Amino acid sequence: MDDSARRDALFAGVKAIFPILLGVVPFGVIAGVAAVEAGLDPVQAIAMSPIVFAGAAQLAAADLIARDAAPLVIVLTALVINARFAMYSASLAPSLRGLGAWQKALGSYLLTDQAFAVSVTRFQQTDDDLGGRVAYYFGSAISLWITWQVSSVLGVIVGSGVPPEWSLDFAIPLVFMALLFPTIRDRGTRLAAVVAALSAVALIGLPLNLGLLAAAALGISAGVISEVIP
Amino acid sequence: MTSHSPLLLWAMIGSIGLGTWLIRLSFLVFLGRVERVPPALGRVLRFIPAAVLAALVLPALTHATGEFDLGTDRFAAGAIAAVVAWQTRNVLATIAVGMGALWALQALGWLR
Numbered sequence: 001m002d003d004s005a006r007r008d009a010l011f012a013g014v015k016a017i018f019p020i021l022l023g024v025v026p027f028g029v030i031a032g033v034a035a036v037e038a039g040l041d042p043v044q045a046i047a048m049s050p051i052v053f054a055g056a057a058q059l060a061a062a063d064l065i066a067r068d069a070a071p072l073v074i075v076l077t078a079l080v081i082n083a084r085f086a087m088y089s090a091s092l093a094p095s096l097r098g099l100g101a102w103q104k105a106l107g108s109y110l111l112t113d114q115a116f117a118v119s120v121t122r123f124q125q126t127d128d129d130l131g132g133r134v135a136y137y138f139g140s141a142i143s144l145w146i147t148w149q150v151s152s153v154l155g156v157i158v159g160s161g162v163p164p165e166w167s168l169d170f171a172i173p174l175v176f177m178a179l180l181f182p183t184i185r186d187r188g189t190r191l192a193a194v195v196a197a198l199s200a201v202a203l204i205g206l207p208l209n210l211g212l213l214a215a216a217a218l219g220i221s222a223g224v225i226s227e228v229i230p
Numbered sequence: 231m232t233s234h235s236p237l238l239l240w241a242m243i244g245s246i247g248l249g250t251w252l253i254r255l256s257f258l259v260f261l262g263r264v265e266r267v268p269p270a271l272g273r274v275l276r277f278i279p280a281a282v283l284a285a286l287v288l289p290a291l292t293h294a295t296g297e298f299d300l301g302t303d304r305f306a307a308g309a310i311a312a313v314v315a316w317q318t319r320n321v322l323a324t325i326a327v328g329m330g331a332l333w334a335l336q337a338l339g340w341l342r
Contacts, residue, residue, distance in 0.1 A: 023321045030325075039232035044239055051247035060286060061246060065232045071242050078246040081282050082253050087275045090257035090267040099258070108255035170304060170332055171325055173290035177308070177315045178324035180283040192277040193284035200285035201292050212285050219281030224273050 009132040013139025016118040021143060024055075024114065025151045030171045031058045032155020033162060037169060038066035042156055049152040053109065053145065056179060057081045058152075059172050060212075069209035077212055088116040095123040096137070098130050107134075110141035192223030295342060302342045307331035 028049070035045035035058070052058050057078040064074045088111055099107065119137045122128075128136065162168050184190050196219025203211035232239070257267065267275075287308075294304035311328030318324070335341055 026322055026325055039234075040239060041236065044236070044243065048243050051243050052250055053247075054250055056283070057246065057250065061242070063286075065234065065239065065242070068233055071234065071238060074242055075245045075249065079249045079253065080278065082246075082250045083275060083278050085250070085254045086256050087267070087272070089254055090272075093257045096258060104255065104258050108258055109251055111254040167304075167329075167332055167336070170307070171329060173287050173308065174311050174315075174325045174328040175321060176283050176286045176290075177312055177328075178319070178321040180280065180287060181316050182319050183279040183283060189277060189280040193280040196281035197284035197288035200289045201298070204289050204293055211289070212282075215285040216278070216281045219285060220274055220277040223277035223281065227273060 006131050006135045009128055009135040010139035012122070013118065013136040013141075014143045016122065016136075017114060017140040017143050020114045020118070021147045024144065024147050026171075027055050027175055028148050028151025029155035029158070030168070030175060031055055031062070032152040032157075033159035033168055034059055034062040034066075034155075034172055035152075036156055036159030037162075038062040040065070042160070045156045045159070046153055049149055052078070053148065054078075054082050054085075054112070055148070056176065059175060063172055064209055067209060073208050073210060073213065077209075080213060080216060084113075085111055088113075088120075091120060092116065092123075092137075095119075095133055096130070099134065103134060107137065107141070110138070110145055112141065112144055114144050115141035188223045188226045191226050192219040195219045195222035299342065303332055303335040306335055306341060 031049065032045060035048055036042070040048065040062070048058055048061075052061070060081055061074055061078045064077060069077075089108065092111075096104075096107065115137065118140045119133075122136055123133060180193065184193055196215045199218045200211055200215035203214050205211070206214060234242075291305045291308035292298055292300060294302040299305070307328055310331045311324050314320075314327045315324040
């Protein structure tokens with residue numbers, strides 16, 4: 001594949017993810033605000049976005065940090081939320097076989113729900129060669145990275161000035177809610193969500209804020225069982 | 231506001247970042263040696279987003295005051311936003327309607 005075809009693929013990736021970026025901006029701003037409100041200093045709050053680069057996990061971590069949860073519980077909760085990336089990594093791997101070590105390392109760091117969604121669609125629909133697929137993936141993934149970093153820095157800047165009466169922390173469950181519904185696709189995922197939600201309410205009193213992890217485990221178990229026993 | 235020390239916060243942020251990168255890297259590196267995701271693992275991974283997100287949402291609405299209470303502004307606003315999230319699947323619309331409903335309910339002062 002020549003340079004111009006590769007450049008076309010790169011811009012096609014940018015173009016595909018562009019409409020999604022508009023929805024990412026408020027999410028990033030809220031992640032920045034939440035980090036500041038949790039009590040992180042501005043440097044930590046800003047650094048969290050490039051270091052973690054995963055919105056739902058950043059929000060959940062900020063929420064637990066604000067409540068002084070046990071450090072291990074905070075880290076585990078964030079990693080459980082991000083376990084879905086293993087699934088994306090697996091489904092992109094056959095299309096990206098033959099990637100160099102550096103490209104693998106950087107490409108993995110940039111993997112998000114959104115970049116995965118646009119790339120996996122493209123790889124199914126077109127027969128780009130490896131160079132084209134890599135260009136398309138990086139075009140979409142880097143666009144999302146820049147948008148996330150800029151919007152979360154914006155959140156950190158405004159975050160310190162938002163009066164508590166605005167109840168902006170309520171945006172956190174709202175973001176999770178908007179992310180939740182698209183994940184409910186069939187009977188199993190619906191059951192997993194219902195069991196996890198009710199368990200989380202029932203187990204809220206568990207020490208160390210372990211209720212969330214326990215509820216997630218129960219919900220996942222319910223989903224798996226429903227699939228094994230139809 | 232947290233009472234964890236800055237050093238501990240850095241350690242947590244760093245651990246989450248490193249762990250997340252390793253998860254993202256996992257199959258890009260291993261697939262080649264392993265042909266596909268083991269079915270048992272795939273089955274567990276499939277249910278994680280729905281379970282975790284649901285477990286994050288409901289307690290934030292039912293325990294807005296710290297205690298179980300369904301008569302709060304937040305529970306009502308959350309219920310309204312849930313309908314929007316379900317119907318539109320749009321993050322921006324869900325935030326806008328949910329925050330708008332919360333502010334309106336707080337101004338009205340009918341609930342807790």
